[in-house]
Amino acid sequence: MPRDPALSVLSVQERLYPNLPCFGCGPGNAKGLQLRSYPVDDGSSDGVMASFTPWPEHDNGLGYLNGGIIGTVLDCHSAAAVMLEAERQGWPPLPGADLAYVTAGLDVRYLRPAPLLETVELHAVVTEVDEPQMTVAVELRFDGKVRAEATAVWKRWRPRT
Secondary structure, eight states, X not given: OOOOGGGOXXXXXXXXXXXXXXXXXXXXXXXXXXOOOEEOOSSSOOOEEEEEOOOGGGBOSSSBBOHHHHHHHXXXXXXXXXXXXXXXXXXXXXXXXXXXXXEEEEEEEEOSOOBSSSOEEEEEEEEEEETTEEEEEEEEEETTEEEEEEEEEEEEOOOOO
């Protein structure tokens, strides 16, 4: 059974990057979406899970969740899976980098409308692990159906001077 986020003291984001100002998941951005991801604790996956309740302002104009917001939460939730995996592997940020990895690509597929005013679930699993690059499969689900899915590619952040 997945861990109940209400029982977890800190999310992946709060624990690893408590001051991050990311719009989607940064604890340091009070005006952001405040996405919080938690490790799945069911013995079958090293993935992460999250719940997200959209705001009325996230309307796509037709009464459903805006595709840009969907893309943002898929990206940010995949980040939690990558950062957790990097921690497990012992791959901290490199000198001069704020994060260990950055998004290199996000291929989003919108499968069916997502509700605007109801809580959706996010699930992410790292499918390929290598220090230079990781790949994540991430889904947004509601009412037992996948509403959007993405493949996220993350590259090791090597700051350039």
